[in-house]
Amino acid sequence: MHRIAGGIAALLLLATGVAFAHNVDQAAQQYLASNVGAQIVPFAYLGAKHMVTGYDHLLFLVGVIFFLYRLKDVALYVTLFAVGHSTTLLLGVLGGIGVNPFIIDAIIGLSVVYKAFDNLDGFRKLFGFEPEPRLAVLIFGFFHGLGLATKLQELKLADEGLVANMVSFNVGVEIGQFLALGVILIAMNYWRRSASFLRHAASVNVALMAAGFALAGYQLTAYAVA
Amino acid sequence: MNDSAATPAISLSRRQLLLSTAIALVVAALILVIAVLPAEFGIDPTGIGKLAGLTAMAQSEGDTAVPAMHAHPRKARSARIEIHVKPNEQLEYKALLELGEPLLYAWTVEGGPVYFEFHGEPTEGEWPKDYYRSYQIGERSTAEQGSFVAPFTGNHGWYWKNLSSEPATIVLEASGYYSRLGRIE
Numbered sequence: 001m002h003r004i005a006g007g008i009a010a011l012l013l014l015a016t017g018v019a020f021a022h023n024v025d026q027a028a029q030q031y032l033a034s035n036v037g038a039q040i041v042p043f044a045y046l047g048a049k050h051m052v053t054g055y056d057h058l059l060f061l062v063g064v065i066f067f068l069y070r071l072k073d074v075a076l077y078v079t080l081f082a083v084g085h086s087t088t089l090l091l092g093v094l095g096g097i098g099v100n101p102f103i104i105d106a107i108i109g110l111s112v113v114y115k116a117f118d119n120l121d122g123f124r125k126l127f128g129f130e131p132e133p134r135l136a137v138l139i140f141g142f143f144h145g146l147g148l149a150t151k152l153q154e155l156k157l158a159d160e161g162l163v164a165n166m167v168s169f170n171v172g173v174e175i176g177q178f179l180a181l182g183v184i185l186i187a188m189n190y191w192r193r194s195a196s197f198l199r200h201a202a203s204v205n206v207a208l209m210a211a212g213f214a215l216a217g218y219q220l221t222a223y224a225v226a
Numbered sequence: 227m228n229d230s231a232a233t234p235a236i237s238l239s240r241r242q243l244l245l246s247t248a249i250a251l252v253v254a255a256l257i258l259v260i261a262v263l264p265a266e267f268g269i270d271p272t273g274i275g276k277l278a279g280l281t282a283m284a285q286s287e288g289d290t291a292v293p294a295m296h297a298h299p300r301k302a303r304s305a306r307i308e309i310h311v312k313p314n315e316q317l318e319y320k321a322l323l324e325l326g327e328p329l330l331y332a333w334t335v336e337g338g339p340v341y342f343e344f345h346g347e348p349t350e351g352e353w354p355k356d357y358y359r360s361y362q363i364g365e366r367s368t369a370e371q372g373s374f375v376a377p378f379t380g381n382h383g384w385y386w387k388n389l390s391s392e393p394a395t396i397v398l399e400a401s402g403y404y405s406r407l408g409r410i411e
Contacts, residue, residue, distance in 0.1 A: 120236050120238055120246060122243050125240055126243055198236075205246075209250035209254075210254045212254075214258055217262075218266065221263060
């Protein structure tokens with residue numbers, strides 16, 4: 001769609017990049033729309049790709065595992081998120097429930113803000129309470145699944161093999177989630193060991209918040225313009 | 227999960243927190259107003275987007291894939307057709323268009339209103355059984371017009387359903403590089 005022409009690279013990168021956030025891209029759309037019957041691996045691949053390339057989601061992951069040290073907690077988070085988005089993805093597609101994708105993406109942007117603010121301990125300090133993070137991850141999973149369900153329905157998938165394809169897409173989302181999480185965890189653990197971690201932790205979370213606000217603003221404008 | 231007692235959490239004062247949030251909001255607003263809104267939507271309140279050439283991106287969006295002109299060996303066809311529709315009757319009326327061929331259309335309903343779905347069905351190539359693509363749906367309409375470029379070779383046109391219990395007449399005007407235009411039985 002857009003090509004970066006150099007120059008104000010950092011800003012432009014953000015400006016052009018956002019357009020791709022959480023789109024099941026064009027070639028994939030054609031593929032999905034023209035497929036027949038159950039196709040386990042292609043759908044799993046698309047699910048995984050959606051996760052690994054959806055950087056709004058990746059930002060949320062960075063926020064969530066910022067202060068997660070134990071693998072057990074990471075596994076718990078993944079499970080809760082999986083339960084959340086699987087539920088609404090399957091129910092959404094099978095029940096024909098659709099929500100405006102811009103609104104969903106705006107909520108995903110705000111979830112980045114929420115998590116970064118939570119990392120700054122903002123809820124406890126400013127409002128005297130901290131929302132249950134496990135519940136928040138589950139709810140975020142619900143929204144994410146609803147967004148996916150809406151996008152998949154726009155493709156008018158063939159009824160034949162629909163459930164099998166949904167399930168494999170869902171499994172792919174899980175695989176992509178694990179892969180992305182693995183990379184982020186390695187990077188985070190490496191960073192945590194350096195002395196700079198705590199020094200920069202606050203500013204990184206403020207940057208995350210700014211990115212989340214920008215994503216939400218972008219999606220809300222798209223909603224207002226569309 | 228985020229056990230703040232066990233993990234070395236960030237400790238900011240209330241003032242620092244509010245300031246941090248404000249900074250995040252201001253940075254986001256600046257990025258949006260200076261770069262994203264001009265580049266994506268052509269909304270440019272500061273004028274910086276125009277200076278930096280970002281608003282041009284919003285205007286040129288979609289232009290890249292489509293050549294400006296498209297020469298043809300023959301002249302386009304055009305037709306004005308009156309279609310008589312019985313009370314609550316439904317029908318399909320379509321133009322056979324090759325991939326990339328344009329169609330200009332306008333239709334009005336005398337009577338009605340009608341429910342319609344503008345859609346296309348491929349006539350060649352590998353497609354799933356009964357595949358069609360929907361372009362536009364209107365729940366209650368009495369007139370539509372526009373231009374269209376076929377995304378694949380096939381029959382592209384309208385499904386109409388007369389929603390009233392009176393007869394209606396749909397007047398369809400179409401011109402373009404179709405090779406057939408007619409009712410699909």
